[in-house]
Amino acid sequence: MHARRAAVSSVLLLLFAAISVLTLLPRAPSPPPRPFLRSRADGGRCDYSDGAWVRDAAADAPTVYGEDCPFLDPGFQCARNGRGDSSFRHWRWQPRGCDLPRFDAREMLERSRNGRIVFAGDSIGRNQWESMLCMLASAVPSGAGRIYERSGKPISRHKGYLSMVFADYNLSVEYYRAPMLVMIDRFPSSSRASGAGKVKGAVRLDVLPRHADRWAGADVLVLNTGHWWNEHKTIKAGNYFMVGKRLNVTTDIKEAFRLSLQTVRRWELSARLPESYLFFRSYSPSHYRYSI
Numbered sequence: 001m002h003a004r005r006a007a008v009s010s011v012l013l014l015l016f017a018a019i020s021v022l023t024l025l026p027r028a029p030s031p032p033p034r035p036f037l038r039s040r041a042d043g044g045r046c047d048y049s050d051g052a053w054v055r056d057a058a059a060d061a062p063t064v065y066g067e068d069c070p071f072l073d074p075g076f077q078c079a080r081n082g083r084g085d086s087s088f089r090h091w092r093w094q095p096r097g098c099d100l101p102r103f104d105a106r107e108m109l110e111r112s113r114n115g116r117i118v119f120a121g122d123s124i125g126r127n128q129w130e131s132m133l134c135m136l137a138s139a140v141p142s143g144a145g146r147i148y149e150r151s152g153k154p155i156s157r158h159k160g161y162l163s164m165v166f167a168d169y170n171l172s173v174e175y176y177r178a179p180m181l182v183m184i185d186r187f188p189s190s191s192r193a194s195g196a197g198k199v200k201g202a203v204r205l206d207v208l209p210r211h212a213d214r215w216a217g218a219d220v221l222v223l224n225t226g227h228w229w230n231e232h233k234t235i236k237a238g239n240y241f242m243v244g245k246r247l248n249v250t251t252d253i254k255e256a257f258r259l260s261l262q263t264v265r266r267w268e269l270s271a272r273l274p275e276s277y278l279f280f281r282s283y284s285p286s287h288y289r290y291s292i
């Protein structure tokens with residue numbers, strides 16, 4: 001009798017324990033539903049690109065990261081470089097048809113597990129890449145080896161590419177320097193001999209940079225170019241436009257920009273995985289004072 005009651009209680013206890021464990025068990029840290037960035041409210045149907053910047057005192061960037069973030073280039077540290085006001089931090093993007101969820105670094109890291117977020121473009125793209133690193137890093141406890149450059153390159157490097165790994169999430173957030181998105185090449189010296197004396201380089205409108213094969217397979221790809229498509233960065237710097245083996249010293253810059261985007265588009269159609277996200281940024285406010 002005694003024994004049976006004890007057995008029943010044990011079974012109940014076990015059952016209760018099992019139920020408690022099932023309820024209390026933290027959600028498995030594994031696979032978030034893909035794709036990334038899907039809006040919770042509207043199933044992803046909102047056009048986030050259609051909207052406006054609104055002033056919002058609560059949208060305070062310092063709560064996300066400060067200028068002590070180790071991934072910020074010295075040149076991008078506005079306050080340290082003497083910027084007195086901080087009003088530029090209080091803006092929020094408001095899409096027309098829906099609300100953007102507030103940025104949540106932990107959630108983004110969780111959704112981005114085993115993924116690659118790739119930025120390729122000019123220095124404004126690098127700026128965005130650095131911001132993304134700092135925003136995500138705010139949810140990673142400090143400690144050696146949790147965030148590192150895949151092949152040990154210093155963050156101060158401004159050539160080629162950098163790939164920062166968030167080790168706890170097997171996520172890489174990468175930046176490829178490609179200010180015009182197409183290849184900027186040294187001009188073959190044999191051609192220089194034949195009269196093209198002031199030509200130093202060629203913007204090859206039909207060829208992507210050498211590292212572009214690494215853009216393929218990114219889960220999120222953010223391409224940016226725009227500010228370099230001006231006379232100072234091209235013709236006045238000795239960089240002429242080239243298609244195939246033909247150098248064209250009279251190509252209109254807008255026409256060249258258009259041709260380069262066709263090259264990017266052709267690549268994008270052929271190389272990219274269909275389930276990845278592609279963003280393209282062209283002109284935006286420049287980050288230089290007195291810039292052109």
Ligand SMILES: *[C@@H]1O[C@H](CO)[C@@H](O)[C@H](O)[C@H]1NC(C)=O
Binds near residue numbers: 114115116170172
């Ligand atoms: C880490 O992520 C890459 C994709 O970026 C994937 O190919 C690889 O299998 C992942 N590794 C593990 C251990 O999940």
Ligand SMILES: *[C@@H]1O[C@H](CO)[C@@H](O)[C@H](O)[C@H]1NC(C)=O
Binds near residue numbers: 247248249250252
């Ligand atoms: C050079 O570019 C101009 C303007 O874009 C075009 O009209 C011309 O045909 C091009 N010349 C050559 C040799 O491709």
